[in-house]
Amino acid sequence: MLIYNSQSKKKELFIPLEENVVRIYVCGPTVYDDAHLGHARSALAFDLLRRVFKAEGYRVIFVKNFTDIDDKIINKMKETGRSLESITDEFIQSYKNDMHALGIEDADIEPKATKNLDNIIHYIETLIKKDFAYVIDDGVYFDVSRDEKYFSLSHREVADEQTQSRVESNSQKRDPKDFALWKIYHDNSLTFDSPWGKGRPGWHIECSAMIKHHLSVADKAYQIDIHGGGADLLFPHHENEACQSRCESGHELARYWMHNGFVQIDGTKMSKSLGNSFFLKDALKVYNGEVLRFYLLSSHYRANFNFNEEDLIASQKRLDKLYRLKKRLGTEKISAVNKTFKKEILESLNDDLNISSALATLDIMIASSNEHLDANPKDKAYKYEVNANLDFIKALLGIGTMDAFTYFQLGIPAKEIAKIEALIEKRDSAKKEKNYALSDEIRDTLLRQNIKIMDTPSGTQWERGE
RNA sequence: GGCGACAUAGCCAAGUGGCUAAGGCAGGAGCCUGCAAAGCUCUGAUCCCCGGUUCAAAUCCGGGUGUCGCCUCCA
Known part of the structure; x- marks a missing residue:
């Protein structure tokens, strides 16, 4: 198996850490809303990967997380007065329903940030103890200068001034590139206890902590085989994950990094802020899940996909x-x-x-x-x-x-099917009597209803049109 | 502004140094059929432009042009 590794920018021969076993971690959705077509494409890419490995006889351990602590979820709590769990449960279920419709099975393990707070806190403590992280007023930050391999995944040169100015920066941070491991909040929003005060974990830390806890192998140069996600996660999310993990454990996080391309609408990236996003559940009302699966799967996972x-x-x-x-x-x-x-x-x-x-x-x-x-x-x-x-x-x-x-009868209600079949019987008898005028008229009538007739040796068959 | 990816027939899309440049959709012709549909057969490309390397380039290198993405939450 050859896999394009985003880190080396080359196709590389896949060699598993443990013989005949593949460990795959994919960044799943933040569950504050329904899944869109982009989630589907990402999920389909890694679903295919999983199936190919299985066909090759590997035991696949496939982990996909749900990010269930996030500012967007907190905002939704404020707006609706609902609990965190009620919101995240709803959208996890919705995500799964949509994915099932596309023929995508659940991951073997589906960790959630809320269920891994101890792992996350312990992880941060280790980073502080090893002097990779520091505590200031508003939280705990990772000291990027302590990792000389930072940028080795995304191949970014040292950030220029413009980039730096775009990062919202706390004046106490040692470097604008330093990222939050734990954010301290003094307001009434949802918080969790930690040694540094009430607050919430940063985004990147959950993946590192959950991979370590749920998937990693010990004492190898890499913790897992494959880490996947959308191309937009390469920087900063995956760079930060890789950085934390190598510093915490002394081992690289993943041997192969895979990134899928985007779904685009009219040539531009589908995104909420552009108002051109497409909920999967709405698409599934119009198109059968397998039809949608086949369409979204039919071009290469790294290429952008222009949906139309x-x-x-x-x-x-x-x-x-x-x-x-x-x-x-x-x-x-x-x-x-x-x-x-x-x-x-x-x-x-x-x-x-x-x-x-x-x-x-x-x-x-x-x-x-x-x-x-x-x-x-x-x-x-x-x-x-x-x-x-x-x-x-x-x-x-x-x-x-x-x-x-x-x-071939998808989308046609049972009542319609009975009517169609009655008409076909009528046409069959007309044909037997060589009353072609009538039989052709019936065929045209059905065609206007988008029903195609085909005469075969085993009788008349029909299909829905487009 | 910095960094990166991509550019193949009307459309979608493989192929990354060497026989006739995969496959699908649409179109055209034929076989089949009462006529159709379906199925089968045949049919379409100097591979964005300009230079260079090579016996040989869609494929490698340089320069354009264009499209898109990342640098901020994002699949």
Whole structure:
């Protein structure tokens, strides 16, 4: 497996810390609002990574946190009068529901900041004891000058004056780049006890503390194999995490750093402040989860992804072909997956998740299967193998999980289905009587309702249109 | 202002030194069909521009132009 490491800016051969085991930590959402398409893309990228490792026979320990202490959550508490837990529970559940709709399973471990306060405080104490952090009036800060490898992850040169001036700085901080490990609050907002006074943990510290507690291996040069997240987290979040962790433990945090690209709308980054963000739950009202999954998954995870409906429809049509093949197999019996097919798909994905290349192989398999079945419609052994191929894809990519007839009837209420099928019966009898004028008229009527008719040797079938 | 990424057919998108530049959507032609749909076959690119390196470059180097991102919470 080759993985593009943001730290070296190169593809590197993946070598696990422990044989046959992969430890992956991904920065999850701050749970103050519903998930948007960007969360989905990030989650899908690492879901694919997880599936590929599993297909290669690794035991995967996949950890994704929920940041449940944050100023935005505190603000929401003030606005609504609700408790922290009621807000974060709601959005954790909402996040999970949306991800499940996309075929993304829960992480193996899902730590939360509120459940790791002791770990966080202990971690900060160690950093102070080792003289990497210092206490001033408004909190505990990390002394960046004590880490000569600071900037080695994000490759930033020494920050220029402009950058420094942009950092909101406490005059007592030794360096504007120093970042908060613990923030002390004297107001009535939500706070937690600490040796330095009531307050809240800084953002970066939770990941370092939770990785150490939940995922790290001891006595290796690195604590975990892979650390992932959105490209916007590279600096300062991941740089700070890496810095804290190497200083606290003497070991580097992660051997490989992976960063996914953004979802863009009309060529600009989707973000709340720009007012162009798209909630996943709203998208899921319009598009089936698997269709959305396939679309968001279909281009490389590091590239930016320009979301638009036209491309989504094109992507759905591509998925339709997989389901049409599934439909025409007419059996669920399975033999062994085609070895060449499996090998080619895995080779593509093993190259830093080259999904485009993998999907090209899938499309070629679909076309050649159709070709073979056109010539040999009754070749059962062949059908079993194609079934096995589709089953392999289902586990690896999470597509083709539905019954084919269900797939083509998505979004059509049962009442409509009965009406459609009644019309099709009527058309069938008209056809038998060679009353083509009537049968074509019925077909046109259905087409106007976005229902496509197809006459096949095994009877008339229908599908929803776009 | 500093740093970085990207630029491949109408659209989406692989390929990063060497046979005919993957695959999908859209379009065109054909086979099939009562006619369609579906499926299959055929069909489209001097790889942003200008220089350079090389026997050979979409692929490496330099310079442009353009788009986007990070530097502030962010997936």
